[in-house]
Amino acid sequence: MFETLSENLEGIFDRLTGRGALSEKDVDAALQEVRKALLEADVALPVIKDFIASVKPAAVGANVLKSVKPGQQVIKIVHDQLVSMLGEAAPLSFEAVPPVPVMMVGLQGSGKTTSTAKIALRLKNEKKKVLMASLDTSRPAAMEQLRVLGEQIEVETLPIVDGQRPVSIAQRALDAGRLGGFDVVMLDTAGRTNADEALMAELAEIEKNANPKEVLLVADSLTGQEAVTIAEKFSQRVSLSGIVLTRTEGDGRGGAALSMRHVTGVPIKFLGTGEATDKIEAFDAQRIAGRILGMGDVVGLVEKAAETLDAEKAEKMAARMKKGQFTLEDMAEQLKQMQRMGGMAGVLSMLPGNLLGKKAKQLGNLGMDDKELIRQAAIVSSMTQAEKDNPKLLNASRKKRVAAGSGTQVQDVNKLVKMHRQMADMMKKMGKGGLSGMMGALNGTMGGTMGGNLPADLPSGNQMQDFDQLSKQLGGSSFSDPFAGAGSDPFAGAGKSGFPPKKK
Amino acid sequence: MGIFDRLKSGLSRSSRALGENLGSIINRRRLDKETLQELEELLITSDLGLSASADIIANIAQKKIEGEVSEADVKEMLAAEITEKLAAQSGALNPDMHQPFVILMTGVNGAGKTTTIGKLAHKFQNEGKSVMLAAGDTFRAAAIEQLTIWGERANVPVVTTKQGGDAAGLAFDALQQAKTSATDILMIDTAGRLQSNNDLMAELEKIIRVLRKIDPDVPHASLLILDATTGQNALAQAEIFQKSAETSGIIMTKLDGTARGGVLVAIAERLNLPIHYIGVGETADDLLLFDAAIYARALVGLEDIS
Ligand SMILES: Nc1nc2c(ncn2[C@@H]2O[C@H](COP(=O)(O)OP(=O)(O)OP(=O)(O)O)[C@@H](O)[C@H]2O)c(=O)[nH]1
Ligand SMILES: [Mg+2]
Numbered sequence: 065m066f067e068t069l070s071e072n073l074e075g076i077f078d079r080l081t082g083r084g085a086l087s088e089k090d091v092d093a094a095l096q097e098v099r100k101a102l103l104e105a106d107v108a109l110p111v112i113k114d115f116i117a118s119v120k121p122a123a124v125g126a127n128v129l130k131s132v133k134p135g136q137q138v139i140k141i142v143h144d145q146l147v148s149m150l151g152e153a154a155p156l157s158f159e160a161v162p163p164v165p166v167m168m169v170g171l172q173g174s175g176k177t178t179s180t181a182k183i184a185l186r187l188k189n190e191k192k193k194v195l196m197a198s199l200d201t202s203r204p205a206a207m208e209q210l211r212v213l214g215e216q217i218e219v220e221t222l223p224i225v226d227g228q229r230p231v232s233i234a235q236r237a238l239d240a241g242r243l244g245g246f247d248v249v250m251l252d253t254a255g256r257t258n259a260d261e262a263l264m265a266e267l268a269e270i271e272k273n274a275n276p277k278e279v280l281l282v283a284d285s286l287t288g289q290e291a292v293t294i295a296e297k298f299s300q301r302v303s304l305s306g307i308v309l310t311r312t313e314g315d316g317r318g319g320a321a322l323s324m325r326h327v328t329g330v331p332i333k334f335l336g337t338g339e340a341t342d343k344i345e346a347f348d349a350q351r352i353a354g355r356i357l358g359m360g361d362v363v364g365l366v367e368k369a370a371e372t373l374d375a376e377k378a379e380k381m382a383a384r385m386k387k388g389q390f391t392l393e394d395m396a397e398q399l400k401q402m403q404r405m406g407g408m409a410g411v412l413s414m415l416p417g418n419l420l421g422k423k424a425k426q427l428g429n430l431g432m433d434d435k436e437l438i439r440q441a442a443i444v445s446s447m448t449q450a451e452k453d454n455p456k457l458l459n460a461s462r463k464k465r466v467a468a469g470s471g472t473q474v475q476d477v478n479k480l481v482k483m484h485r486q487m488a489d490m491m492k493k494m495g496k497g498g499l500s501g502m503m504g505a506l507n508g509t510m511g512g513t514m515g516g517n518l519p520a521d522l523p524s525g526n527q528m529q530d531f532d533q534l535s536k537q538l539g540g541s542s543f544s545d546p547f548a549g550a551g552s553d554p555f556a557g558a559g560k561s562g563f564p565p566k567k568k
Numbered sequence: 569m570g571i572f573d574r575l576k577s578g579l580s581r582s583s584r585a586l587g588e589n590l591g592s593i594i595n596r597r598r599l600d601k602e603t604l605q606e607l608e609e610l611l612i613t614s615d616l617g618l619s620a621s622a623d624i625i626a627n628i629a630q631k632k633i634e635g636e637v638s639e640a641d642v643k644e645m646l647a648a649e650i651t652e653k654l655a656a657q658s659g660a661l662n663p664d665m666h667q668p669f670v671i672l673m674t675g676v677n678g679a680g681k682t683t684t685i686g687k688l689a690h691k692f693q694n695e696g697k698s699v700m701l702a703a704g705d706t707f708r709a710a711a712i713e714q715l716t717i718w719g720e721r722a723n724v725p726v727v728t729t730k731q732g733g734d735a736a737g738l739a740f741d742a743l744q745q746a747k748t749s750a751t752d753i754l755m756i757d758t759a760g761r762l763q764s765n766n767d768l769m770a771e772l773e774k775i776i777r778v779l780r781k782i783d784p785d786v787p788h789a790s791l792l793i794l795d796a797t798t799g800q801n802a803l804a805q806a807e808i809f810q811k812s813a814e815t816s817g818i819i820m821t822k823l824d825g826t827a828r829g830g831v832l833v834a835i836a837e838r839l840n841l842p843i844h845y846i847g848v849g850e851t852a853d854d855l856l857l858f859d860a861a862i863y864a865r866a867l868v869g870l871e872d873i874s
Contacts, residue, residue: 104618286802288615288797
């Protein structure tokens with residue numbers, strides 16, 4: 065939807081021919097673009113101002129490395145500063161006499177109840193005995209919601225007693241926690257707007273009575289400019305110890321993370337990544353920074369692949385690929401996965417702008433759409449098992465039959481077979497190649513499907529290296545091998561096959 | 569409480585910040601480049617987004633106003649610009665056109681779908697119409713109970729199935745029941761979903777497809793619930809829900825908080841979607857008809873609505 069920051073920066077720096085140190089004028093122009101990008105990502109304006117003020121001294125006079133473009137250099141500096149402002153992930157602290165109270169606060173609908181259950185489940189898996197209590201006496205069936213979640217995750221909830229005030233419920237929960245020998249008591253408060261004086265006072269009262277070790281502000285990662293006010297007002301009334309950002313699995317740019325972290329000074333502890341109770345992760349600044357800058361979410365891409373991937377099939381495929389086998393069925397499976405990941409456009413939009421940028425849009429315009437993927441899947445499904453296993457069997461008459469069976473032309477079948485051959489070659493290299501391999505494969509796919517209609521300026525090996533160089537500077541780890549340590553825990557144990565580990 | 573008072577108590581909180589800030593910027597000043605830039609930033613901090621904000625300021629700059637202007641003048645100008653952008657986009661729902669008039673309620677998680685159904689049920693009931701609700705959120709824990717409680721409050725029937733049941737099937741049953749019982753209005757709740765989740769968006773399409781087996785004209789209104797605290801992502805929400813759920817109009821909730829929901833202006837610029845109502849609290853009464861002029865004036869902090 066938006067021009068990517070890197071595209072815009074390229075525009076600015078295209079005008080500069082000389083290399084060397086970045087001048088103040090260049091930096092100012094570049095930071096104008098950074099400001100825009102941050103606004104589009106919903107970072108609050110006052111926070112952007114602070115951010116720019118802190119980036120500028122680092123950028124002016126910085127030497128441009130030979131291997132990268134000035135725009136990339138600026139992005140690196142901006143990215144580093146962003147990561148440092150977003151801060152480190154921090155664990156929950158339980159250094160207190162049990163039961164340790166944890167209090168959840170936030171606006172209506174921000175995700176407190178779900179997050180309560182998610183954290184409880186995590187703690188349960190860490191062998192802690194957890195009690196959850198809903199203090200939400202205002203939203204209909206809120207207490208029932210927590211009770212049902214408790215049943216699902218097999219964590220105890222405080223019995224519901226009608227007509228009690230939130231402060232008394234908190235007291236009852238702590239008493240029950242002590243008597244029952246619980247390690248942690250989670251207090252899920254009712255949502256409230258920071259403008260509601262009476263309810264904000266109530267929150268302070270609950271805190272005073274329950275004396276929680278952790279007070280977590282649960283906030284929607286899609287929050288706009290108001291993030292600063294919300295964070296400010298809540299931190300004025302209760303002593304926040306951390307932030308939980310919800311709905312980060314969506315396509316939001318997540319600027320609220322920076323706004324809230326900057327205003328409160330407390331760490332973002334968790335990211336909610338889905339509706340199920342196990343969809344919660346430790347905060348990862350690298351990943352959020354990339355998102356905010358619109359650099360594409362490579363980790364997200366990998367993750368989405370993992371999610372939509374049929375783990376068992378993937379394992380089998382990976383094993384075969386290691387042996388250099390890649391059948392037509394494997395390819396059909398891959399095409400299906402691409403569809404599930406939001407089709408071509410979905411996959412491309414998640415790749416870094418540096419890598420594809422305008423070219424992705426061109427591809428979109430060329431009609432490289434999902435119908436093509438569906439058609440290709442149809443072709444494969446019209447083949448016999450023997451043909452799938454050994455495409456060489458496909459002589460002219462067999463091809464005719466397959467084309468008729470799938471409602472396509474013989475030349476479509478030819479294209480597909482050619483594409484398969486190219487992909488099989490690429491796949492063999494993928495073990496070492498990681499993303500480059502995948503990109504190459506993608507490239508091959510396009511070349512195949514579009515019969516050489518490819519724009520001449522698709523990312524070449526050269527750009528790939530450029531990008532790799534940059535990404536090494538950015539994150540330390542190479543994007544060429546996103547599966548081997550892109551920084552987030554789900555893939556920490558990824559094998560060398562180029563596939564994430566099997567999911568439980 | 570009259571509508572202006574209600575809106576004031578709801579929206580004045582939202583507008584206070586903008587109004588106060590305007591006061592500090594404009595104390596009889598010339599509308600020079602710097603002032604205009606500051607005005608633009610104020611719009612941005614209300615979530616209007618870059619392009620809508622720049623647009624409004626460009627229009628004001630074009631007027632080439634010489635000499636000094638007062639704070640009130642500037643507020644009037646901003647309000648007029650915002651009103652103009654939103655004017656074509658307001659309007660009440662007209663449920664008298666069909667019987668049953670079928671409303672599908674959609675939106676991201678926690679936006680306020682279920683509560684808004686409760687509010688509308690109360691409103692329609694007060695207008696003497698018969699109402700039926702369908703608990704189409706079969707996914708979230710206790711979502712069915714939540715809607716059932718709203719149904720009891722408004723004293724209207726709620727069609728339910730078990731948690732984990734098929735939402736499209738439930739909607740189908742509800743429509744049939746609404747037809748046989750000659751109910752005036754059927755409102756179908758749906759589970760919250762992020763617009764980026766293709767599978768869940770396809771599920772919404774399925775609900776509509778299944779309903780159309782009974783009546784090709786339904787739903788008569790497909791409403792997208794937007795949370796006023798949401799930033800620029802609301803644009804993507806509107807665009808994608810419009811495609812999948814065939815969104816016909818918007819209701820913005822939580823305008824009783826400090827957020828101003830300025831992204832509505834950006835949405836109006838891009839999509840042709842009327843804004844029907846706004847939510848200004850958690851009780852059944854906290855629903856107001858959207859009025860572009862009042863909203864715009866409240867947004868810039870003009871309290872005296874004449
Ligand atoms: N302050 C305020 N709160 C609101 C408003 N509308 C809804 N809420 C609250 O927002 C929270 C979420 O509302 P729901 O109606 O449950 O939202 P939903 O979209 O149905 O949520 P899911 O079904 O969980 O996706 C509840 O606590 C509501 O009371 C409003 O206009 N103002
Ligand atoms: Mg609901």
